[in-house]
Amino acid sequence: MNARALCVIGLGLIGGSLLRAAEGAGWKVRGSATSEADLIAARQAGFDVTSSIEDALAGAEDLDALVVLAVPLPAVADVLPVLARCAPRCRLTDVVSVKQPVAAAVAALAPSARYVGGHPMAGRSASGWAAGAATLFTGAPWMLGCDDGADPVVWAQVAQLALDCGAHVVPAAAADHDAAVARVSHLPHVLAAVLASVGADGGPLAMALGAGSFTDGTRVAASPPELVRTLCEGNRTALLAAVDDALGRLGAARGSLASTGALKATIRAGHLARQSFDAARTSAPSEADYIDLTTPEAFARLRALGRQGGRVIALHGTRCQATWAPQTSEGP
Amino acid sequence: MNARALCVIGLGLIGGSLLRAAEGAGWKVRGSATSEADLIAARQAGFDVTSSIEDALAGAEDLDALVVLAVPLPAVADVLPVLARCAPRCRLTDVVSVKQPVAAAVAALAPSARYVGGHPMAGRSASGWAAGAATLFTGAPWMLGCDDGADPVVWAQVAQLALDCGAHVVPAAAADHDAAVARVSHLPHVLAAVLASVGADGGPLAMALGAGSFTDGTRVAASPPELVRTLCEGNRTALLAAVDDALGRLGAARGSLASTGALKATIRAGHLARQSFDAARTSAPSEADYIDLTTPEAFARLRALGRQGGRVIALHGTRCQATWAPQTSEGP
Numbered sequence: 001m002n003a004r005a006l007c008v009i010g011l012g013l014i015g016g017s018l019l020r021a022a023e024g025a026g027w028k029v030r031g032s033a034t035s036e037a038d039l040i041a042a043r044q045a046g047f048d049v050t051s052s053i054e055d056a057l058a059g060a061e062d063l064d065a066l067v068v069l070a071v072p073l074p075a076v077a078d079v080l081p082v083l084a085r086c087a088p089r090c091r092l093t094d095v096v097s098v099k100q101p102v103a104a105a106v107a108a109l110a111p112s113a114r115y116v117g118g119h120p121m122a123g124r125s126a127s128g129w130a131a132g133a134a135t136l137f138t139g140a141p142w143m144l145g146c147d148d149g150a151d152p153v154v155w156a157q158v159a160q161l162a163l164d165c166g167a168h169v170v171p172a173a174a175a176d177h178d179a180a181v182a183r184v185s186h187l188p189h190v191l192a193a194v195l196a197s198v199g200a201d202g203g204p205l206a207m208a209l210g211a212g213s214f215t216d217g218t219r220v221a222a223s224p225p226e227l228v229r230t231l232c233e234g235n236r237t238a239l240l241a242a243v244d245d246a247l248g249r250l251g252a253a254r255g256s257l258a259s260t261g262a263l264k265a266t267i268r269a270g271h272l273a274r275q276s277f278d279a280a281r282t283s284a285p286s287e288a289d290y291i292d293l294t295t296p297e298a299f300a301r302l303r304a305l306g307r308q309g310g311r312v313i314a315l316h317g318t319r320c321q322a323t324w325a326p327q328t329s330e331g332p
Numbered sequence: 333m334n335a336r337a338l339c340v341i342g343l344g345l346i347g348g349s350l351l352r353a354a355e356g357a358g359w360k361v362r363g364s365a366t367s368e369a370d371l372i373a374a375r376q377a378g379f380d381v382t383s384s385i386e387d388a389l390a391g392a393e394d395l396d397a398l399v400v401l402a403v404p405l406p407a408v409a410d411v412l413p414v415l416a417r418c419a420p421r422c423r424l425t426d427v428v429s430v431k432q433p434v435a436a437a438v439a440a441l442a443p444s445a446r447y448v449g450g451h452p453m454a455g456r457s458a459s460g461w462a463a464g465a466a467t468l469f470t471g472a473p474w475m476l477g478c479d480d481g482a483d484p485v486v487w488a489q490v491a492q493l494a495l496d497c498g499a500h501v502v503p504a505a506a507a508d509h510d511a512a513v514a515r516v517s518h519l520p521h522v523l524a525a526v527l528a529s530v531g532a533d534g535g536p537l538a539m540a541l542g543a544g545s546f547t548d549g550t551r552v553a554a555s556p557p558e559l560v561r562t563l564c565e566g567n568r569t570a571l572l573a574a575v576d577d578a579l580g581r582l583g584a585a586r587g588s589l590a591s592t593g594a595l596k597a598t599i600r601a602g603h604l605a606r607q608s609f610d611a612a613r614t615s616a617p618s619e620a621d622y623i624d625l626t627t628p629e630a631f632a633r634l635r636a637l638g639r640q641g642g643r644v645i646a647l648h649g650t651r652c653q654a655t656w657a658p659q660t661s662e663g664p
Contacts, residue, residue, distance in 0.1 A: 121541050123545070141541050183538050184539075188527060188549040193598050193602020194585065196606040205509075205512045205639050207609050209504075211472060212454070213455070214517065216520075216552065217552070218606050232595050233589070242534075249530065254575045258572055267560050269525065270528040309535075309539055
């Protein structure tokens with residue numbers, strides 16, 4: 001196994017940033033893209049990239065490289081049959097938002113691939129290679145799949161890639177991840193779209209008066225709409241639950257405002273929730289604990305760590321160094 | 333009339349920033365605050381401020397200064413009787429979010445004051461003098477009331493203050509303003525609170541995975557909750573309409589996602605709305621038009637200008653130099 005060889009399929013914002021970050025960390029990187037603009041830009045930046053997914057994957061097979069799927073969700077089903085043909089038993093991860101649909105596609109279309117799903121929580125409103133940067137993942141959470149049956153060798157290599165890119169690893173089962181990102185990634189896109197539309201319904205005067213709260217609240221509505229739609233629709237069941245939660249809370253706020261004129265409960269709960277979010281990001285981490293990937297209970301322990309808000313911040317051989325932020329007592 | 337003397341009642345984020353910005357632009361400024369921390373900080377910064385609203389207003393009367401109410405909405409009804417006693421016929425404006433309730437309070441409690449309402453659309457999540465800055469209003473829209481009966485002399489002085497602080501003036505009737513800010517200022521706070529709560533409902537894993545879209549979408553939930561609650565509750569009727577619009581759009585998204593799995597209409601409408609917002613902020617302005625404040629139709633023309641997304645960018649005597657951004661054709 002070549003511990004530091006990487007083949008990235010897709011060179012948009014995330015794939016392109018990953019290629020740059022991994023190379024900066026000493027990985028030997030290659031990549032492929034179907035976008036002409038991304039290909040040209042990557043070549044101009046000096047990277048060895050090809051328009052042929054077959055060539056890229058055959059090269060990965062020769063190098064025994066870790067393969068990363070960095071294409072939009074609808075393209076996953078197009079790439080996997082090629083992968084099953086050119087590099088059937090490769091070590092494989094992905095950076096495609098939702099995890100259960102990708103895992104199902106891999107099981108169906110490339111069942112011999114040694115797959116561990118991943119999701120770096122980093123992004124920008126702009127897209128494509130040109131919008132990327134080697135620093136995109138610095139300080140970001142990078143979810144890594146921890147369902148039973150995950151291959152510890154692949155897991156360790158993907159974790160090392162994430163750590164090398166400056167991220168920390170948040171371990172989670174695919175289903176837990178999808179439920180969580182419905183709330184903190186997909187719902188924000190839906191609410192930003194709704195807010196932008198309600199604002200625009202107010203006409204040019206409302207647009208002229210929009211300031212910080214409207215600008216920030218609608219920022220992600222500037223993202224490429226097809227990409228956002230794909231992300232959200234790909235997580236339909238979990239997103240429905242999150243939207244229902246939002247509808248319930250917004251309806252309760254509406255009822256309270258209409259009946260008594262009060263918004264105290266809504267505003268206060270939101271403020272406490274945001275404080276607990278800030279605390280989770282800024283608290284000094286606990287003392288480290290260690291989870292050995294070669295033990296039978298490793299992935300169950302990693303899943304439990306992630307559910308508690310913990311993270312893996314370093315790898316020592318097969319030992320994961322784990323910390324977690326202390327939970328605030330006042331959060332909801 | 334002392335064209336450049338200013339008395340600011342309340343030295344929090346907005347009032348404190350105004351004191352600094354106006355002084356920097358050559359105004360003679362004084363102020364008062366009930367917050368001990370704000371008073372101490374303002375004095376340490378070299379400003380002539382007092383804990384006595386009576387003293388400040390008596391001084392304003394002596395100087396014939398423009399008085400600015402920069403207190404939270406619930407405190408307006410406490411300050412106005414003092415103003416009616418100490419400076420009954422002063423030129424008066426305010427920087428308190430909603431405009432109809434303040435206008436009603438002035439009419440009831442200080443009916444002789446020559447009042448023109450105002451609202452600088454600038455803010456930060458932090459509050460108090462310490463959070464302010466002389467540059468807070470640079471590039472910001474500053475709404476100025478244009479209801480019939482407004483005093484052109486007072487209007488021109490408040491407009492000059494806004495322009496001197498680096499803002500541009502968005503003219504609007506009080507009711508139009510309140511309807512617009514319900515959509516672009518108060519609804520964003522409600523949705524940020526709802527989003528923060530739904531995210532926190534996802535537990536520590538969701539908090540650990542929250543990244544840019546969640547951070548931006550919940551930013552204003554970090555604002556002081558009592559202040560936010562007061563702002564939103566003070567604009568109850570208009571905010572109810574905005575919340576109902578949001579509930580309708582979010583419910584439609586929910587229905588579409590549940591029935592066909594599609595979010596295209598929601599995401600696309602939001603994207604176009606955000607583009608029209610960006611265009612309104614970044615388009616090169618039209619050639620200037622001029623509105624003379626001494627003409628009978630001046631305020632009707634200013635209201636029409638504001639409804640079209642226009643602004644006043646300079647004053648030449650009584651002549652307002654007005655421009656507006658061209659509207660995009662693809663906005664919703």
